[in-house]
Amino acid sequence: MVLFETPSGFAIFYFDGISLYEPDAMENIWAHFVTEYRASHVIWRKDFQVFKDKSDAINYDTGLNNKLTKMLLKWHQPGQKLAIGKTQYKIVIEANLGISCLFDEPVMELMRGLNYLMHSVVPEEKSKLAKEHCLQMSQGLKMLLLRYGFDVKPEMVNDCIIVTACNLYDSDCCLKNQFKSWCHASHFLQDVSSINSQDWDMLKLATALKMVCYPEDEILFGNPDEMFSTDELSKLVADAHKYEDSGIIKGAILRLYNLTVYLYNSKAKYQRRLASFVKEAKEAYEAEQVI
Structure with missing residues (x-):
């Protein structure tokens, strides 16, 4: 169960919590929230309510008001953990x-994903996030960008970079499965x-298995002379x-083999596309700094 805070209130979601405990959780969670469609497979909204004064709804000194208490107890199942975005909320809810x-x-990372899709998953929320929240780059996205040599400031991230990075992530996942x-x-x-x-x-x-099964066929990706030693190549x-x-x-x-080659080509395509988008974003950012 997730308690998600918006500018005007609180929403309750159920979430596929196994994602939070996976070894690569930080790299995987962000990809669930690149689009509303992807998010729909892992998170389900249960409730949303507006609070005139959120500091009155949950407060370190006074606890929780009746409205938020009823909201939480209505959806909480026995033994179910509640994911929350602030340390003080954890203290207050556990104590009360x-x-x-x-x-x-x-x-x-889950909360950053919900912030990114806020107006899709909570369409009743008409307010915009504060600037500092909008500029919070997903840590999973940052990890992927750095792994491919892209040092991107949060201010430079745009939808083109996010979607292309997600396509690259998907290609990587498919290749791991292959x-x-x-x-x-x-x-x-x-x-x-x-x-x-x-x-x-x-x-x-x-490449080796393709060569021994179809020795007369063309190798579609890479150069066997560079992949294998002389002895390996001659034996194959x-x-x-x-x-x-x-x-x-x-x-x-x-x-x-054909599927693997397709995935390698797709990955290379998305790497080139991502490099282009990052270059454009960096040039735009640097131009703004000069002004």
Whole structure:
């Protein structure tokens, strides 16, 4: 359960809380809130109420007023944790209602996502967020941008950067899933050619299996001469005929290879597009600083 504060009131959501405990929570949560459609798969709004004086609704000294108390108790289920965006709210709610609250970095990432989609998930809210909240960049987005070499100030972030970064994130996720399939097929290289591919990256592994299954076909992504050592390359070429009776399903390898190449090309496209958007945003930001 989530207590989300807006400029004029409080909203109650149910959230797929497993996301808060995953090892890569900070990198994953932000992507759920890039669009309303994506958010609809992980968060469900239950209530929203306007409060004339929010400081009266929840206060460190006076506790909670009746309106907010009823709102929380109406939707809270036994044993359910409540994610909240302020430390003082955690103290007040736990002391007055005995509801276990959660406040940490993944929760703050969730709140940043809700702020980004506020007018979609709480359409009744007509007020705008204060400037300092609008400029709070998602930590997950920041991690992704830095991983690809983009040092972007919060003031530079725009919808084009966010959406393209999310597309890049999706490509990365799909490639990680594909890697599991390639690892399952890698034992053929060991069994047939005595090649240990344990430390290979996915593209090298995919290329090797494509080469032995379809030795006459063109390699669509990357250069085998650069991927493999001379010994590895010669063994793959010489042993290709041995895979005919190895039990490997060549059609499955081809479909998986084509999908992997598509994902690598998509990832490269989104990287180029993101670099262009970041460059434009940086130039616009620097121009504003001069003025």
